[in-house]
Amino acid sequence: MDAIRVRGLRKAYGDNVAVDGVDLDVAHGEVFALLGPNGAGKTTTVEILEGYRRRDAGEVSVLGAEPGAGGLRERVGIVLQGTGEFDELTVGEVVRHFARFYPAPDDPGEVIERVGLADKVRARTHTLSGGQKRRLDVALGIVGRPELLFLDEPTTGFDPEARREFWQLIRDLQAGGTTIVLTTHYLEEAEALADRVGVIARGRLIAVDTPRSLGRRDSALATVSWRTPDGGWERTHSATPTAVVTDLAARFSGEVPGLTVTRPTLEDVYLEMIGDH
Structure with a gap:
């Protein structure tokens, strides 16, 4: 059985259909990313899976149970876009408090260290920066050793270095069997x-x-660009870019000035998809 199974999910707010017949499977141990512009329905879909919002129609199974069913919350971790405020409590106090909600929590001190807040354990949460508060949100989401973890925009406010460190935390959680x-x-x-x-x-x-x-980007034509002798630029699209580069190397008797070989990025494919819809 998959960690998540969805068939025909539908949710409307009056005449506005937010989720319209979604089918989805997420395997145990998988990291699944749901992408979409604001208002596309992804937040509503995730909130239904988390048990925060009722669906109008469809079948939904989360870890083999109905979302929000008794006992399920002990097995699921959730990191929302914004968590409650704990201004007068320290980071250590908040994480230890949340750990008591679970039957077999992770060690609060180790969790705080894993999210990069070891030097803030005695700091009151109102003194934290936006990125540090986000790390605290993540700590509260993983302290219960969840089998399934929902992360809603988890690295908002992170600088590039902190984001890369967070990525390694996600990889470590997946290696331990957590579905994300x-x-x-x-x-x-x-x-x-x-x-x-x-x-x-x-x-x-x-x-x-x-x-x-996604979008067959692995088989999309590559774009080969190079600088011409008169200082201009030329480019060509090819399914065999290595052959193009070989021909160019022969033409220029070695190094090809300004040579670049690119394929469509995930962002290119994504923007084309949502633009079509």
């Missing part, structure tokens, strides 16, 4: 972490594939 559902607007984050990505637009899941193969 990630929503993010950072396409490089989805490409770095996800085994598969799904693209949702206007309430419909329009594509699911690996980041490498």
Whole structure:
């Protein structure tokens, strides 16, 4: 049985259909990234899976149970876009307090260290920066050793170094068997972490594939560009870029000035998909 199984999921707010017949499977131990523009339906979909919002129609199974069922919350970790405020408590106090909600929590001190807040353990949370507060949100989401972890825009406010450190934390959690559902607007984050990505637009899941193969980008034509002797630029699109580069090397008797070989990025494919919908 998959960690998540969804069939025909539908949710409407009056005449506005937010989720329109979504089918989705997420395997145990997988990192799955759900991508989509604001208002596309991804947040509503995730909130239904988390048990925060009721669906109008469809079948949903999360770890073999109905979302929000008794006992399920002990097995699921959730990192929302914003968590409650604990201004007068220290980082250590907040994480230790949340650890008591679970039957077999992780060590709070180790969790604080893993999210990069070891030097802030005695700091009151109102003194934390935006990125540090986000790390605290993540600590609260993983302290219960979840089998399934929902991460909603987890690295918002992180600087590039902190983001890379967080990516390693996600890889470590996956290596330990945690299934992860990630929503993010950072396409490089989805490409770095996800085994598969799904693209949702206007309430419909329009594509699911690996980041490498989404939109057939792995077989898309490569663009070869180079600088001409008169200082201009030329480019060509080819399914065999190595052959093009070999011909250019012979033409220039060695190094090709300004040579670049590129294929469509995940962002290129994603923007084309949502533009079509």
